[in-house]
Amino acid sequence: MSxxxxxxxxxxxxxxxxxxxxxxxxxxxxIDYVMYESSxxxxxxxxxxxxxxxxxxxxxxxxxxxxxEFKKYARYGDATIHRLFDHKGNHLFxxxxxxxxxxxxxxxxxxxxxxxxxxxxxxxxxxxxxTERDEATGxxxxxxxxxxxxxxxxxxVGADGTWSKVRHLVTNAKPVYxxxxxxxxxxxxxxxxxxxxxxxxxxxxxxxxxNGAHMFNSRQGDGHYRVDVGIPGPAxxxxxxxxxxxxxxxxxxxxxxxxxKSWLMDPALDLFDPYSPEMREIITQSDGPFRPWIMYxxxxxxxNWSTQPGVTxxxxxxxxxxxxxxxxxxxxxRDACILAGKIKTLGVTTEAVAEYEKEMFPFAIxxxxxxxxxxxxxxxxxxxxxxxxxxxxxxxxxxxTDHL
Numbered sequence: 001m002s003x004x005x006x007x008x009x010x011x012x013x014x015x016x017x018x019x020x021x022x023x024x025x026x027x028x029x030x031i032d033y034v035m036y037e038s039s040x041x042x043x044x045x046x047x048x049x050x051x052x053x054x055x056x057x058x059x060x061x062x063x064x065x066x067x068x069e070f071k072k073y074a075r076y077g078d079a080t081i082h083r084l085f086d087h088k089g090n091h092l093f094x095x096x097x098x099x100x101x102x103x104x105x106x107x108x109x110x111x112x113x114x115x116x117x118x119x120x121x122x123x124x125x126x127x128x129x130x131t132e133r134d135e136a137t138g139x140x141x142x143x144x145x146x147x148x149x150x151x152x153x154x155x156x157v158g159a160d161g162t163w164s165k166v167r168h169l170v171t172n173a174k175p176v177y178x179x180x181x182x183x184x185x186x187x188x189x190x191x192x193x194x195x196x197x198x199x200x201x202x203x204x205x206x207x208x209x210x211n212g213a214h215m216f217n218s219r220q221g222d223g224h225y226r227v228d229v230g231i232p233g234p235a236x237x238x239x240x241x242x243x244x245x246x247x248x249x250x251x252x253x254x255x256x257x258x259x260x261k262s263w264l265m266d267p268a269l270d271l272f273d274p275y276s277p278e279m280r281e282i283i284t285q286s287d288g289p290f291r292p293w294i295m296y297x298x299x300x301x302x303x304n305w306s307t308q309p310g311v312t313x314x315x316x317x318x319x320x321x322x323x324x325x326x327x328x329x330x331x332x333x334r335d336a337c338i339l340a341g342k343i344k345t346l347g348v349t350t351e352a353v354a355e356y357e358k359e360m361f362p363f364a365i366x367x368x369x370x371x372x373x374x375x376x377x378x379x380x381x382x383x384x385x386x387x388x389x390x391x392x393x394x395x396x397x398x399x400x401t402d403h404l
Contacts, residue, residue, distance in 0.1 A: 003028075003029075003030060003031065003032050004030065004031050004032070004154040004155070004347070004348035005031075005032050005033070005034075005152060005153045005154050005155075006022065006031060006032070006033040006034075006153060006154065006155045006156075006157065006348060007033070007034055007035075007036065007140075007142060007150065007153045007155070007156045007157070008033060008034070008035040008036070008157045008159055009035075009036050009128050009131075009142070009156065009157065009158050009159060009160045009164075009165065009166055010035075010036075010037060010038075010158070010159035010160035010161060010164075010315075010317070011035055011036075011037035011039075011110070011122060011124075011159075012045070012159060012160075012161060012315060012316070012332070013050075013057075013060075013106070013109050013110075013113075013315070013329050013332055013333055014159045014314045014315030014316075014329075014332035014333055014335055014336050015035060015037075015157070015159030015160075015314070015315070015336075016035075016109070016110060016113035016114070016117070017060040017064060017113060017332075017333045017336035017337070018157060018159065018314065018335075018336040018339060018340055019033060019035050019113070019117050019121065019122070020064035020065070020066060020113045020116040020117055021060075021063055021064050021336060021337070021340035022340060022343070023064075023116055023117055023118070023121070024063070024064055024065045024116065025340060025343075025344050026344075031343070031348060033121060034121055034122075034123065034150075035117075035121060035122045035123065036122075036123050036126045036127075036128055036142065036144070036150075037122060037123065037124050037125075037126065038125070038126070038127035038128070038145075038160075039124065039125070040124050040125050041122075041124045044106070044107045045106040045107060045109075045110060046106075047106050048106075048218055048220065048226045048228070049075075049103045049104060049105045049106070049218060049219075049220050049221060049226075050103065050104060050105075050106065050109070050326075050329045050330075051080065051101040051102065051103050051104075051326060052070075052074070052101065052102060052104060052329075052330060052333075053100075053101050053327075053330045054100050054101075055334070056327075056330035056331065056333055056334035056337070057329065057330045057333045057334075058070075058100075059333075059334065059337055060333035060334070060336055060337050061112065063337055063340065063341075064113060064116055065116055066112050066113060066115055066116050069112045069115050070104070070112050072112075073104050073105065073108035073111070073112065073221070074102035074103070074104050075102055075103040075104065075203075075221065076102045077203070078202060078203035078204055079102065079103045079203050079204050079219070080096045080097065080098070080099045080101055080102065080103065080204060081094050081095070081096050081097050081202065081203070081204040081205075082094065082095050082096045082204060082205045082206070082207060083200070083201065083202065083204070083205070083206040083207070084206075084207050084209070084384065084387075085200075085206060085207070085208045085209075085279065086208070086209060086210050086384060087208060087209065087210025087211050087213075087214075087274065087275045087276065087279060088210070088275070088276045088279075089275075089276035089278045089279050092384065092388065095391065096204070103204070103218075103221075104221070105220060105221040105222075108221065126144055126146075127144060127145040128142050128143070128144055128145075128160065128165045128166075129143055129144060129145045129165065130142075130143040130165060131143070131156070131158075131165050131166050131168075131169060132169075133169065133310075134151065137151075138309065138310070139151055139152060139153060139154075139310055140153060140156040140166075140169065140310055140311055142156070153310065154310060154348045155310055155311065155312070155348050155353070156169075156310060156311045156312075157311075157312055157313070157314060157339070158311070158312070158313040158314070158317040158318075159313075159314050159315050159317055160317050161315070161316045161317055161320070162175055162296055162316050162317075162320045163175075164313065164316075164317035166311065166313060166317060167313060167317055167318075169308060169311045170305050170307075170308045170311060170312065170313060171302060171305040173298065173299055173302035173305075175296035175297060175298055175320050176296060176297055176298070176299050177235040177294065177295075177296055178295045178296060178297055178322050178372070178375060179232060180230060180231065180232050180233070180295055180322075180375060180379055181230070181231060181232075181233050181235075181237055181292055181293060181294045181295055182216075182228040182229060182230050182231075182292070182293040182295065183228075183229040183231065183260065183264070183290045183291070183292055183293075184226065184227065184228050184229070184290065184291045184292075184293055185227045185229065185283070185286040185287065185288050185289070185290050185291075186224050186225065186226055186227060186286060186287050186288070187224060187225040187227060187282070187285070187286050187287060188224045188287050189223050189224060191285065191286075191287055192285075193281060193282075193285035193286075194225075196278075196281070197217070197225050197282065198219075198225075200217075200278075200282075201217050201218070201219060201225055202219075203219055204218070204219060205217060205218035205219070206218075207378075207384075208275075208279055208282070209378060209383040209384040209387060210274075210275070210383055210384070211270070211271060211272075211274050211275070211381060212232065212270075212271060212379055212380070212381045212383075213229075213230055213231050213232075213271040213272060213379070214230045214378050214379065214383065215227060215228065215229055215230065215279075215282060215283070216228045216230065217282060227282060227283065227286050228293070229264065229272075229283055230378065230379065231264075231271055232379060235294055237292050237294060256290075257288040257289065257290065260290045261283060261284050261286075264283055265280060265283070265284065295322045295323070295375075296320055296322075297320060297321050297322050297368050297371070297372065298318070298319045298320050298321070298364070298368060300364075300365045300368050300369060303318075303319060303361045303364055303365050303368075304361060305357075307350060307353050307354040307357055309350050310350075311353075312339065312353045312356065312357060314332065314335035314336055314339060314360075315329075315331075315332030315333075315335055315336075316328070316332065318335065318360065318364065319331070319360075319364035319365075319367065319368060321364075321367055321368045321371045322368075322371045322372060322375050323371070324371045324372075324374035324375040324378055325367070325370050325371045325374050325397050327367050327370075327371070328367070328371075331363060331364060331367050334363065335356075335360055338356050338359050338360060339352075339353075339356045342355045342356045370397045371397075373397055374387075374397045377390065
């Protein structure tokens with residue numbers, strides 16, 4: 001039996017999970033895989049910490065054989081508690097206590113999976129610039145940013161995120177802008193406001209809603225607090241809005257930090273000006289730098305493509321979502337579990353890919369639908385009114401990745 005070759009494009013959580021499972025399940029005996037990642041190994045992944053759920057994120061850790069390593073970095077107990085405030089600073093309630101959904105930083109997820117993947121299997125700083133199907137062989141050719149190419153794969157797995165270079169081989173659908181974005185900043189332990197932030201947020205996360213805007217603030221593994229300031233705005237915010245207000249995101253910390261804070265508090269904007277002084281201080285006392293996070297989602301009516309030979313998608317490449325139910329990475333890592341399982345049972349075949357995609361589609365549709373519903377609650381003018389009603393209904397939208 002000839003050895004089958006798999007290329008994984010992207011070393012995010014889903015790609016790493018898949019590689020680790022392929023290594024555990026096959027060990028190079030009947031399947032040879034290689035991973036290409038645009039960033040350097042020592043560059044920390046962007047984004048805040050994540051809570052991993054039993055049937056998806058934690059399942060991936062178990063099936064990859066790295067669960068004991070995962071537990072070295074996972075934060076249980078108070079780290080799982082989310083505190084809800086309205087924009088006037090009233091603490092409404094806490095949720096998540098005792099939930100089996102430990103928090104872990106993205107760099108720790110990477111480090112955990114890398115313990116199971118031989119170093120020669122990953123090519124760092126190897127960005128894929130283009131993918132195309134060779135007409136003569138029918139196989140996928142990867143063209144890299146440095147001009148080199150790679151081909152001869154029996155399967156190419158696009159795990160390369162929102163703007164995947166692989167996606168066009170299976171569908172012409174593209175992510176859609178959600179209408180909302182985050183401006184992300186930080187509060188470091190050296191900040192005089194840190195003690196107050198710790199009192200408010202404690203060891204987990206806090207959500208502040210009201211007046212058509214919100215904040216999601218969470219303690220990270222090194223002790224600093226990540227502050228995500230949610231506002232409505234255009235998709236080209238980073239180039240259009242800041243320019244209108246004499247602000248640049250390219251200059252680094254400095255004068256623009258003050259300008260962004262002043263702009264966010266502007267009564268004319270009517271977003272954070274009505275917030276209580278204590279809630280406003282979370283923004284005005286933050287350290288920066290401010291970074292825009294423009295939120296996209298994959299249109300659910302396009303999660304129905306016909307299986308294409310020799311290629312598939314996992315994670316955000318397949319179904320990027322907004323983050324308002326906290327299930328995106330869990331869903332991505334579940335993809336890796338399902339695909340690895342189908343390959344183990346059916347081999348590197350079109351049948352295996354088709355069976356994986358048939359199982360992935362409804363799950364991803366459910367996730368994106370719930371997240372968009374939750375997003376509307378976060379940004380409505382009267383929030384958290386609807387959010388409270390839904391959380392008390394017995395059928396909450398948040399944290400139910402494993403229910404299908």
